[in-house]
Each structure stands twice: as structure tokens, then as C-alpha cells.
Amino acid sequence: MDDVLLRSLSPSVLGILVRRGADFAAAEDAVQDALVEAVRVWPADPPQDPKAWLITVAWRRFLDATRSDAARRRREDLVDEAPAPGSAPSVDDTLQLYFLCAHPTLTPSSAVALTLRAVGGLTTRQIAQAYLVPEATMAQRISRAKRTVSTVRFDQPGDVATVLRVLYLVFNEGYSGDVDLAAEAIRLTRQLAAAIDHPEVAGLLALMLLHHARRAARTAPDGSLVPLAEQDRGLWDTQSIAEGVEILQAALARDQLGDFQAQAAIAALHADAPTAEETDWVQIVEWYDELVRLTDSPIARLNRAVAVGEADGPRAGLAALEALDDSLPRYTAVAAYLHERDGDLETAARLYAEAAHKAPNLPEVAHLTRQAARLNAHLPT
Template identity: 70%
Template structure:
């Protein structure tokens, strides 16, 4: 059974139920039940019309729930008159479903969870495993999100920018458990790109593809972190790089620059360089200038300082860092890297050790401690 195809149908089937009179929360429950039924039955009884089958089963699940809920008697009178297996609507409101899942009433974590379940077609258990939380916790998070959308159809949704933020959050979770959230985020962003005429959607897709291309070289078999400068670039996925570059060119041709396009342009320059030394650091600094002007992000300024340390000199990069608060995540690690390139190994070792204490995850902490130990060994 093609599970990717099955999940691609989820927003279309959900849209069909909403058009037939179900509210978002009730429709989403019914679609999830239909998915479970499909997983049980399709391997042995594949349907001729997958979308029609899912729509019919989900609609009947919705009707069953409506009949058993006395609080919905009035709505039951309306929907019960409809045929039990309504055809899917000609219009596809997939983008509107993404917008609803990114509703301004929802927190980022709730929007992520609801997006993965309602339009991604993942089960609550899969999402919980991916985010390393108990299934009960994730179920409660999704239930709270759905309660906030009770009665919602396609009114007062979030904006495309919010949808992209949610997808970017999913992408950055990487891989955990049975669900590859990098692949899932790319799949969902491709789906949005088919429905949204927006250059930043293409920008985000390009950024994901170019970043994912480096994944085979980002860690050792035991999970140890390999920074960009030390990665085996022959292990990068050339097909993803080619696709990402092409998608980025289409986005930039629209001449409506946004933050994801700027980040993708930086990633493309890294992907194009055979080595760190041959990277066009001057152009990367220029793209960081664009990114900082768009976002005013201190993290973008920190990364610009690192690029400037290559394009001009480590001293120039350190001067830029001094203008930023040292409480900024990875500030100490960036300073350590530039101090090492400058030749002050003792100060670099001290900063690497300091950065390790502040590291946000074990892989990063281990890498930074190894760097500090390496330099201290050189000093002995």
C-alpha cells in the first residue's frame, strides 16, 4: 500500500467532508478513522477509487458520530439527508486546510501537531513518537487545538507566512522514531507549493531540499556531529541540490525576495562549492545582508559574522560578534571558531568548553567538548 499517496489524499477528503456540512474538528476525527480502516483493509481489498472510498467511509464515520451525539441533533437533521457516499467536491481547498491548521488562535506546537495529523495524515502515536512525548500528551495537545477550531470552516484562517513557519518547525525536528519529519516537511511543502502562488513557498521548499541534501554527511554512524567545514561533500545528494537550485531560481525570478529565499540562496552557494576554501564567502555575506534587512534577526547577524570571518578576516568576524549579546545561542561557539582561525588556541579552547555547557543537545555538546579537548591537547 502506498502510504504517501494515502496521506496525500487526506486534505482532499477532509475538504470534502467540510463542504458537506461537517465542522473541522468532527471531519478530522472521521478522516482519521477512515485512514485506520484503509490501513486495515486496503492491503487485501484495494479500492478502484481511493479518494472516493476514503470520502465515503469518512462521511459514514462522521454520520455515525453525529447520530450518537445528542448535542448535534440539529446538525444531524441536515447532514442525514445527504447520500452516504457523497462524491468529492470538484474544488480542492487543501491550502485553506493548511491555513486553518495555522490558525492564529493556536500555539506553534499545537499548529505543528494539528498540521501533521489533519493534513499530513499521521496518527497521534506517530506524531508523539517523532516528538519524543507520550501519546497521551500529544493526544491532549491535538484535542485542545481542535477545540479551538470547533465550528471553523474556511473563515479567519492563518496566513501563508504562518503555514511556512509551521512547516519549517517540522523540518527542523529532523528524524525520530518511525517518522522522518524532514521528508514529511518536504512532502507537505511540495503540496502547499502546488496550491499557493507565493515565491516564499518555493523559497522554503528550495531551502529544505538544499539542506536535506547535506544530511548524509552531517553525522558519523554513531551520531556524532560533523560540521559543514568537515563534511564529505561527495556524500551530498546531488539530485536534491539540482532540484533545490532550480526551485530557488524560479522563486528569485519573481523578484519578491523573502527570508526563506535568502536562506536558500546561502545554502545554494554552500552546495555549489567543492570545498570550504572555494566557497564564495563574499556573496554569502551579501545574502546575509539581505536576510538581516528582512528579518532583523540576531541569529542571522551571528551567521553573517561567521561568513565575514571567512570573506574578510577572523578579526572582522569577531568585531561583528562583539556587537551581539553573548547570551545569544551559539555565540560562544562562533567566537571559538573564529578565535581558532585567528590562531588564539587557548582562548578558542576556553570558548569551546563554555559553548559546550550551553549546548542545546547532546550531539552538539559532545562535539564542542571534543573541540576544546583537541585544542588543549595541542597546547600541552
Template identity: 75%
Template structure:
């Protein structure tokens, strides 16, 4: 049995069952039981239409479970008639399932776990290993999420922006255990582009591809963090960069700019530069201005200050930084960088050391500590 095919079919089959009247938790359970049966039989007798086979098998299990529970007698009238076998409707059940898993009533962590389980087709164990938590903890998280949305219908319009944020959270988790969450997020984003023609979906996919293209160069020996300006650009994946740029250009041509498209445009400008010195910083500042107009995010303001410092000089960058809330994460590290560019090495070293103490990432802590040590060595008589 083809695991990739199964992972593609799972969300569509769950969506069909929910649309027909099953609650989300029961639908997901029925599909998982049907997958066990498929593992036992498909190798010897593969079906001509795998999706229809899974829908029929899962629906029968749902009906059997419903009949077995006296407390659900009233629902039996709705589900007693088994649909005729045959081709399954190609309604956008999978898209609706994305919306359901990213329901506003769920926390971000619950939405991520449920999306990976129901839409991504990952096992609870795989998700738990990816997030470095016990399997029992992840199982409880997924169960709570399923109970929370048990009564939510699948026919209400969903919030695409929330779905995209959930996928971006998955992407930023990177890699852990035997699941590459960045690659999984890209796979789900690709699937989402086939379900909706919204340019922001394409923008998110382009952003993921452009960031993923630089993955091999981001860390050195022992997990040492390598900043963008020092990365070996020959290790960047030009195939992913080309694909990301093409997807982004197509999305931008539709003239419905969103925050992921703007972020992807900034990433594309970095990817287009043959060296750090050749980066088109003035154009990057313009894109940050667009991003600020769309989001008014303090993190965007912080990153814009870095770009201004590169485009117009450290003094201009520090002036832009003055408008950013100093409690924003990485503020002190950016301030240190700009003071170093301004030539105030002693102050920059002190700020790097402060930023290292505040950092919650081991890789970032090590990088900032080395920056402070480097400047302290240079500033000594």
C-alpha cells in the first residue's frame, strides 16, 4: 500500500464522513479503523477506487458504532441508510477540513496537532516525536481538540488566514523525530493550492520554498547558527528558489497583496543576491513598508530597522529602531548589530551579551555569545 496515497486520501475521506453527518471525532476514528483493514487487504486485493473503498468502509464503521450506542439513538435515523457504492463526490471536503482543524475555538498548538493528524495523516506518535512531548500528552491534546469541535458543521465558511497561520507554525517547527515538519508543511501548502485559488496560499507556499532552499546553509558543525550574511550560497537549493519565485510572481500578478506574499518577496530578494553585499536593501525596505501597512506588526518594524540600517546606514537604522517596543524579542540583538555597524564596539558587545542571556534558543545563545566575545577581543587595547 502506498503511504503517500493514504496520507492524501485521509483528509478527503474524513471530510466526506463529516459532511454526511458524522461528528469529527467519530469520523476520524472510523477512518483510522478502515486504514487498519486496508493494510490487511489491499496488498492482496487492491481496490480500483481507493477513496471510494475507504469512504464505504469508514461509513460502515461509523454506522455500526452509532447503532451500538443507545445514547445516540436519535442520530440513527440520520445515518441508517448506507450510501450507494460508487464514485465519491469531488466536493471540497478537504478544504473544509483544513478550516475545521484551524477552528477559532482551538488553541494554536491544538490546531497544529489536529491538522497534522487529520489533514496530514500523521500518527499521534509521529506528531509527539516531532514536538518532543510524550505520546500520551499529544493524544490528550488531539482528543481535547476533537471534542472541542465535535458539534461544528463542515458547511460553514472557514477562515483561510487562520489555516495559513497554522501551516506556517508547522513549517517553523522544522525537523525533529522521524518527521520533517517543514517538508510536511510544504506538502500541505501544495495541496491547499489545488483546493483554492487565493493568491495568499500561493504566497505562503512561495515563502516556505524560499526559506527551505537555504536550510542546508543555516547551521554549521555542532548545530552552530550561521547568519544569512555568512551563509554559503552555493549550498542554497536553486531549484526550490526558482519554483518559489515563479509561484510568487504569479500570485503578485493578481494584485491582491497579502502578508505572506510580501514576506516571500523579501525572501526572494535575499535569494536573488549572489552575495550579501549585492542584496537590494532599498527594495527590501519598500517591501517591509508594504508589510507594515498590511500588519502593523512590531516584529516587522524590528526587521525593517535592520533593513534600513543596511540601506541607509547604522544611524538611520537606530532611528527606525527607536520606534520599536524594546520588549519585542530580538530587539537587543538588533540594537547590538546596529551599534556595531556604527562603530561603537564596546556598547555593541555589551548588548550582544545581554541578548545572549535573554535568548531562549541554545543556537542563538551561542551565536550571540560568540559575537560579544569577538567584539570584546577587538575593542581591547
């Protein structure tokens, strides 16, 4: 069974049902039923035209579910005949589905869940496992999201920036359960890039590829975090790096800079350095300046302070840090690192310990605790 094929076909099948008159929520349920049926039937009896088969089964499931509804006659009059094998429409509504699932009235978590289900073709169980929540909780979240977007016209223009933010949220979830969300986000972003010619879509795809290329080096065999400067660069995926750089260069050549392109440029500079010591921190600071100009993001300013500390010395980095809100995520960890670079090991050890208490997950807690212990072992008793 080709799971990737099933997931790639589900958006266009869903779009066809919606265009035939099915409301989004009912159409999405019917498509999910068809996907389940395909998993059961295809291994023994694969169809000649998988897309036409899915359309046929999904439309029948939709009609079966709505025959008792007062609008039965109107719906059945729209199309009550299943398409013959090989007659699947060529229209691809994937792009509109992206916009629909990233509707501004949805919360980010609901938009992500709906995108993974409607565009990604994942089951509710898979999404729930990936986000480590009960399946019933995820089912309610998806159900509410579907009801929200069912009132939106399918051909209503959408916001590319919102779609990209949703995809980036998916990517940042990484890996959990039996679904690799980082790989799924790359797959979906490739799909979006094929449907729309937009430099920021290309920028996001490049950023994902460049970050994902370092995945194998980010953790030690015992599961502990490995900082970028200490990673074995021989484990980096050079093919993904080359692809990401090529995509980024083409996007930048269009001279329509956006924040994902700027972030990708920073990632490319890290990827281009043979060793941590050879990193072009001066150019990275310049790209952070562009990113701050584009977004005025406090997180971008925080990361810029780290880059300034590498390019101009730790005291310059600490000066840049002083202008920021100390409640920012990772602020204390950055302050600890810069104080260590400046030789103030006592302050750095104290700040690493504080940062460990604030860390959002166990790997970060363990890493920061080890950093504090390492410095404390060198302090006079």
C-alpha cells in the first residue's frame, strides 16, 4: 500500500467533492472513509485509476450519509453517477484547501490539525499521536475546525502568509508518535510550491530542507541534545543542503525578500561552514538585521544577540541582549552562554541552572543542567 500516493491524492478528491456541492465537513469525512477503504481493498485489488476510485467511493459515502437529509434531492441531482474509471477530473484544488485550512478564524493548533487531515491525508489517530493528545480530543478539535470552514466559499482568496505559518508550525513539531511531522511538512510545502509560484513558499521549503539536513547530528546516541557548534557535520545531509541552497538562491534572485528567505539564508550560512569556527558570523548578523527589519520579532532579536556575540565578542552580544525582555523564551540560556564566553563562569553557571527550570522540554532541561554542572565543577569551592 502506497501511503504517500493516498495522501497526495486526498486533497484533490476532497476539492472535487466540495465543488460538486458537498459541504466541507461532510466531504472530508467521506474522503477519510474512502482512504480507509482503499487501505483495506487495494493490496488485493489495486485500481487502474486510484484517483477515480477514491472519487467514486468518497462520493458514494457522502451520498449514503446524506440521503436522509432534507436536501437529499438537491445533492443527488448535482451528480448521482459515479465517474467511470479513468475519468477523474484534472482540476487540482489543493491550493484552495491550504487556504481553507489556514482560515484566520481558526486557532493555530486547529489550523495545523485540519491541514494535516484534509491536505496531508493523515488520520485523526495519527495526528493525535503526533501531538500527544487523546484521539477524542483531537477529533473534537478537527470537528470544530471543519464546522468553521464549512461556511467559507471554496473559491474565496486566501492568505499565503497564513498558510506558510501553519506549515512552519507543523515542521517545528518535528517527530513524535508514528508520524514524522517534519518530513510531512516538507512534503506538503513541496506540494504547495508546485501549486503556487511565490518566493516565500520557496524560502520556507529551503529553510525546512536546510534545518532538516542537520537532524541526524542534533542528538547523541543517548538522546541528549548536541549544540550546533558541537555537531558532527559529517552527519549532515549534503543532498538536502544543496537542494535547499539552490531553491533559496532562485528565490532571492527575484528580489522579493521575506522572512522565510532571510531565515533560510542564515541556515545556509551555517550549512556552508566546514567547521563551527569558520562560520561567517558577520554575514549572519547582517541577515538577522534584515529579519528584524522584516518582522521586528523579539525572537529574531534574541538570536541576533547570539550572532553579535560571535561576530563582535560576548560583551557586544550582552549589550544587544540588555535591550530585550528577559521573559523571552531562551533569554536566560542565551545570557548564560554569553557570560560563559566572557569568562564569567559563576554567573553563567547560575543562569544555566535558571534556564533549566524554564526549559520547555526534558532534553533541554537535561542539556542546560549539564552545562551548569560542567561550569560548577570548575569553580573554586
